[in-house]
Amino acid sequence: MKEEYDIIIVGGGPGGSTSAYYSATYGVKVILLDKRRDIGFPIRCAEGVGEAGLKEFLKPDPKWAVNKISAFRLVAPDGNNVTLKNKEFGYILQRRIFDYLLAEKAAEKGAHIATRTYVNGLIVENGFVKGVTAEYLGKNFSLRSKIVIGADGIESRIAKWCGLKSHIPLRDIETCAQVTLSSEKIDSNFSDFYFGEKIAPGGYAWIFPKNEYIGNVGVGISGIYSKNKPPIYYLDEFIERHFPDASVLTRIAGGIPCAPPLKKIVMNGLMLVGDAANQANPITGGGIINAMKAGRIAGKIAAEAVMSGDVSEKMLKKYQEQWDESVGEINKRCYRMKKVIFKFSDKSLNKLAEVLNNTPPEKLTLKEVFIKALKQHPSLILDAINVFK
Amino acid sequence: MVYVIEDKCDYCGVCVSVCVPDAIELKETSIKILEGCTDCKLCIYVCPFGAITDKVVSVVR
Numbered sequence: 001m002k003e004e005y006d007i008i009i010v011g012g013g014p015g016g017s018t019s020a021y022y023s024a025t026y027g028v029k030v031i032l033l034d035k036r037r038d039i040g041f042p043i044r045c046a047e048g049v050g051e052a053g054l055k056e057f058l059k060p061d062p063k064w065a066v067n068k069i070s071a072f073r074l075v076a077p078d079g080n081n082v083t084l085k086n087k088e089f090g091y092i093l094q095r096r097i098f099d100y101l102l103a104e105k106a107a108e109k110g111a112h113i114a115t116r117t118y119v120n121g122l123i124v125e126n127g128f129v130k131g132v133t134a135e136y137l138g139k140n141f142s143l144r145s146k147i148v149i150g151a152d153g154i155e156s157r158i159a160k161w162c163g164l165k166s167h168i169p170l171r172d173i174e175t176c177a178q179v180t181l182s183s184e185k186i187d188s189n190f191s192d193f194y195f196g197e198k199i200a201p202g203g204y205a206w207i208f209p210k211n212e213y214i215g216n217v218g219v220g221i222s223g224i225y226s227k228n229k230p231p232i233y234y235l236d237e238f239i240e241r242h243f244p245d246a247s248v249l250t251r252i253a254g255g256i257p258c259a260p261p262l263k264k265i266v267m268n269g270l271m272l273v274g275d276a277a278n279q280a281n282p283i284t285g286g287g288i289i290n291a292m293k294a295g296r297i298a299g300k301i302a303a304e305a306v307m308s309g310d311v312s313e314k315m316l317k318k319y320q321e322q323w324d325e326s327v328g329e330i331n332k333r334c335y336r337m338k339k340v341i342f343k344f345s346d347k348s349l350n351k352l353a354e355v356l357n358n359t360p361p362e363k364l365t366l367k368e369v370f371i372k373a374l375k376q377h378p379s380l381i382l383d384a385i386n387v388f389k
Numbered sequence: 390m391v392y393v394i395e396d397k398c399d400y401c402g403v404c405v406s407v408c409v410p411d412a413i414e415l416k417e418t419s420i421k422i423l424e425g426c427t428d429c430k431l432c433i434y435v436c437p438f439g440a441i442t443d444k445v446v447s448v449v450r
Contacts, residue, residue, distance in 0.1 A: 155402025173403065177437045232437055253403070253438050
């Protein structure tokens with residue numbers, strides 16, 4: 001490890017690794033730090049990604065894109081389901097392998113990586129972030145840099161230390177519990193989404209199959225409902241109902257920021273990427289591709305800033321602008337739609353499923369689903385059209 | 390003051406995300422509630438496994 005780097009990236013998930021890859025490509029000195037002993041473990045994620053987004057970065061490889069999804073089932077509280085078909089919905093990933101691969105690629109470009117390194121502070125001088133303090137095997141040390149990229153996930157403390165995010169309000173957080181289980185009831189052809197007040201209030205339960213007999217089964221609920229009953233209990237009930245004799249291989253907890261875009265994600269010498277920057281999609285909770293898209297922009301702008309000798313907020317703001325104009329705009333619209341959708345009563349959801357099942361199958365797209373769902377809120381229909389253009 | 394029941398904790402970080410005073414130090418397999426805790430209990434409300442409590446259930450001497 002050097003004493004000083006051009007760019008320190010905190011967090012070795014997809015956002016951090018992608019930031020490292022793109023910035024290292026320019027030849028600047030980059031180091032990626034992760035508090036865990038392993039890149040890619042543990043993984044707190046349902047592991048679903050959209051095809052179009054993934055293909056912007058990598059050609060899907062069955063080693064880590066383990067199941068191709070061409071159909072969704074949206075299940076209403078009364079059990080009736082709406083099936084949507086699309087040859088290019090996406091993939092279920094094996095992120096233990098995927099995340100490791102992203103880090104390997106960054107290392108190949110010249111990025112240094114250090115695991116088991118816990119960042120416990122920011123170095124700030126004259127209003128500029130100039131590095132981090134960290135701990136390795138019980139010993140504290142300082143590491144200086146021209147830019148710090150905070151890609152430290154939902155638990156981001158970097159976002160708090162630099163004042164860009166105070167916390168995530170309960171209404172903007174999905175608290176989740178998931179198992180990876182083996183059962184003959186897994187159907188590898190569908191990704192399933194279950195809705196209902198008793199199943200997943202303010203969120204949804206999912207079944208994301210990895211193959212014919214293994215799948216991620218999880219429940220995410222809104223933070224405003226978890227006070228009375230944590231998601232693990234919703235999950236236990238869901239599994240009891242749908243997979244009573246399953247073998248559980250992994251049991252994990254996690255959370256997703258389903259929030260509107262942060263007002264600011266840059267300051268002098270600092271950029272935020274991924275869940276740390278609240279960049280996950282507020283409706284689906286999908287954050288992997290968004291983090292990679294942000295990392296790609298941030299990595300390039302950070303390297304340019306280092307090479308130009310200007311790491312001020314004014315320079316780094318180009319990252320925020322490119323983000324706001326692209327995915328940020330989509331997230332803003334999705335947040336508006338989310339506020340309405342997750343307030344649907346079970347009765348309304350059942351009715352919506354009925355209406356959708358009376359729609360000719362070739363017209364059943366995600367866009368149609370949202371438009372029909374938002375019929376009582378005409379101003380949001382435009383949001384639905386724009387998001388699914 | 391809040392307390393983490395470490396037998397239940399998955400070290401997932403959801404509690405950290407809702408903590409306003411930044412009073413939770415979370416490493417890969419350890420968690421510590423720091424002095425700055427204001428007892429707002431948001432962490433108790435969001436924990437996916439219900440692993441945080443404000444009730445002291447036993448005292449170890």
